[in-house]
Amino acid sequence: MAQEKLTRTLAPVVVGILLLAVWQGGCRLGHVPVYLFPAPSDIAQSFVKQWPLLVRALWTTLAITLEAFVISVVLGTLIAFVFVQNKLIEQSLFPYAVLLQVTPVVAVAPLIIILVKNTNVSLTICATLVAIFPMISNTTIGLRSVDPGLSSFFKMSKASRFDTLVRLRIPSALPFFLAGLRISSGLALIGAVVAEFVAGTGGQSAGLAYQILQAGFQLDIPLMFAALLLIALSGVLLYMLMVALSRALLGQWHESSMTEEA
Amino acid sequence: MPGTLAPLSDRRDRALVPVVDIRAAEKIFSNGMRGLAPIDLTVRRGEFLTLIGPSGCGKSTLLKLIAHLIQPSSGDLSWWGQDFSHVGEPERRIAFVFQDATLMPWSRVDANVRLPLDLAQVKMDEAVPRVAAALENVNLTKFARSFPRQLSGGMRMRVSIARALVTDPDLLLMDEPFGALDEFTRNKLDDDLLRLSSERGLTTIFVTHSLYEAVFLSTRVIVMAANPGRIFGEFIVDESEPRGDEFRTSDRFAQLSRGLSEMLNRASVAGSSAM
Ligand SMILES: Nc1ncnc2c1ncn2[C@@H]1O[C@H](COP(=O)(O)OP(=O)(O)OP(=O)(O)O)[C@@H](O)[C@H]1O
Ligand SMILES: [Mg+2]
Numbered sequence: 001m002a003q004e005k006l007t008r009t010l011a012p013v014v015v016g017i018l019l020l021a022v023w024q025g026g027c028r029l030g031h032v033p034v035y036l037f038p039a040p041s042d043i044a045q046s047f048v049k050q051w052p053l054l055v056r057a058l059w060t061t062l063a064i065t066l067e068a069f070v071i072s073v074v075l076g077t078l079i080a081f082v083f084v085q086n087k088l089i090e091q092s093l094f095p096y097a098v099l100l101q102v103t104p105v106v107a108v109a110p111l112i113i114i115l116v117k118n119t120n121v122s123l124t125i126c127a128t129l130v131a132i133f134p135m136i137s138n139t140t141i142g143l144r145s146v147d148p149g150l151s152s153f154f155k156m157s158k159a160s161r162f163d164t165l166v167r168l169r170i171p172s173a174l175p176f177f178l179a180g181l182r183i184s185s186g187l188a189l190i191g192a193v194v195a196e197f198v199a200g201t202g203g204q205s206a207g208l209a210y211q212i213l214q215a216g217f218q219l220d221i222p223l224m225f226a227a228l229l230l231i232a233l234s235g236v237l238l239y240m241l242m243v244a245l246s247r248a249l250l251g252q253w254h255e256s257s258m259t260e261e262a
Numbered sequence: 263m264p265g266t267l268a269p270l271s272d273r274r275d276r277a278l279v280p281v282v283d284i285r286a287a288e289k290i291f292s293n294g295m296r297g298l299a300p301i302d303l304t305v306r307r308g309e310f311l312t313l314i315g316p317s318g319c320g321k322s323t324l325l326k327l328i329a330h331l332i333q334p335s336s337g338d339l340s341w342w343g344q345d346f347s348h349v350g351e352p353e354r355r356i357a358f359v360f361q362d363a364t365l366m367p368w369s370r371v372d373a374n375v376r377l378p379l380d381l382a383q384v385k386m387d388e389a390v391p392r393v394a395a396a397l398e399n400v401n402l403t404k405f406a407r408s409f410p411r412q413l414s415g416g417m418r419m420r421v422s423i424a425r426a427l428v429t430d431p432d433l434l435l436m437d438e439p440f441g442a443l444d445e446f447t448r449n450k451l452d453d454d455l456l457r458l459s460s461e462r463g464l465t466t467i468f469v470t471h472s473l474y475e476a477v478f479l480s481t482r483v484i485v486m487a488a489n490p491g492r493i494f495g496e497f498i499v500d501e502s503e504p505r506g507d508e509f510r511t512s513d514r515f516a517q518l519s520r521g522l523s524e525m526l527n528r529a530s531v532a533g534s535s536a537m
Contacts (some may be wrong), residue, residue: 148365152331156358157348157381167380171368250368 038222043229046222053211059228061192061207064120068127069188073181075128076135076140083136083142101133104192109198123195123207130191134183142176143169178246185238193231268452279343280304281433281465282328287337289323297323299490300337305467310459312468312480314522320491321469324492325437328467329358334355341433350382357426359436365410365420371421372397372406376437378429396428399458416447423451427458434466441471452478453506462502471533473526477518478510498524
């Protein structure tokens with residue numbers, strides 16, 4: 001068991017090291033110019049040289065991502081609670097939630113950036129538009145997914161609305177809510193980056209996507225790679241945080257976060 | 263005054279008041295389906311009443327009416343001579359055991375059993391010993407800190423029974439509680455159920471598809487027929503308690519089972535010819 005776990009963590013690391021070695025070797029042996037395709041060592045150098053710039057950009061992007069994520073979670077959950085109160089409310093509003101979801105953010109972003117003066121605010125709005133839908137739909141489904149037998153039991157026991165909410169509906173919804181968190185956190189980052197690109201072409205913004213744009217203009221390809229890497233790492237980190245949160249909250253009872261032997 | 267009863271002053275009177283009294287209760291579902299034709303049924307204190315009949319004859323519907331989970335389309339029900347608002351008061355408690363265990367997967371066994379007490383705002387220091395006693399009754403003390411998914415189907419059903427009994431109910435409703443279990447476990451749980459209900463003077467309404475289980479457990483069996491759901495007849499099992507394995511293997515048991523089987527056959531013929 002322990003060995004299997006070790007292999008599972010070691011295998012991707014070994015593959016990564018091998019890939020880096022092949023990449024490095026290929027670039028050096030083939031004398032590929034840095035402005036076409038930089039070797040890992042060039043990217044590492046760029047990291048060191050441009051570190052203060054990259055950290056500032058990373059922080060800008062992360063701040064927008066986190067703001068959008070938190071707003072999505074709070075607002076999405078509230079909307080879900082409103083939806084489950086009343087079928088009519090859900091039926092009349094749900095199509096608009098879908099409309100939000102299917103409209104590409106690249107298409108709406110320019111409008112929002114023009115309408116909202118503050119760049120950070122407009123970027124946060126764009127990222128929220130992308131990230132909120134999974135929170136609404138997952139939490140709604142979760143709040144509705146109460147076991148009918150348990151629901152009858154609560155009814156028969158003359159449980160109060162509050163008890164039914166806290167002891168039945170919220171725990172039943174939790175696995176769905178957490179799945180929503182995982183999707184939404186990733187989407188918040190994607191939304192933030194996409195919105196930054198749109199804003200960046202207009203000369204505003206200061207996040208990682210803007211650095212990628214600028215690096216592109218200046219043919220500073222290693223910097224481009226470095227910024228890209230940071231975006232990818234942020235995404236992985238967010239995802240891992242959400243998985244850890246699910247484990248902590250559900251670990252004991254829900255199948256989706258159980259290991260085989262448990 | 264028809265339909266109302268004088269307030270109860272004397273405990274001896276109370277024993278005479280039916281636990282459940284059903285007068286011409288009919289259930290027509292919102293899709294127009296007639297689940298139950300008007301039914302009259304009186305359940306007395308201390309009875310072990312079993313509902314048996316072909317699938318779709320309205321056994322679950324009748325049990326849900328009694329549990330007040332659904333309302334009759336016409337007709338009346340009373341509980342201990344009064345309307346449902348008094349149910350839940352001392353000596354007027356109802357517990358329901360469903361076909362599956364319906365436990366909260368996120369709570370441990372002891373918290374699951376404590377749920378009805380929590381919902382009734384019973385204080386922890388009173389609730390905890392009662393939960394322990396209820397788990398003791400169903401032989402699950404060792405599994406108090408387990409999660410439902412770590413138990414077998416039979417054990418989960420026992421948790422569900424403990425959760426029903428922890429409220430010290432006066433009326434116990436059970437809808438095919440042991441349907442999914444093997445014969446051996448089922449017999450064992452039947453024995454336990456009989457012991458518990460006679461110890462506590464419970465009134466029980468039990469649904470089963472097994473006529474042997476019906477004969478073994480009941481003081482009275484209600485045979486139902488379908489299309490529409492109705493009471494076809496009733497079958498008294500006048501065998502004194504305690505009943506055990508000797509009863510299960512006796513000639514008397516075989517004879518009673520044959521009698522019930524014949525009535526059941528006639529009920530299913532009556533149910534299908536009406537279609
Ligand atoms: N919510 C409902 N809406 C419409 N029809 C229903 C509903 N519940 C039950 N019925 C119908 O009422 C009839 C009686 O159903 P019920 O569940 O009481 O049968 P049952 O005797 O418990 O059957 P089984 O032994 O299969 O559990 C069935 O024909 C069923 O189709
Ligand atoms: Mg049924």
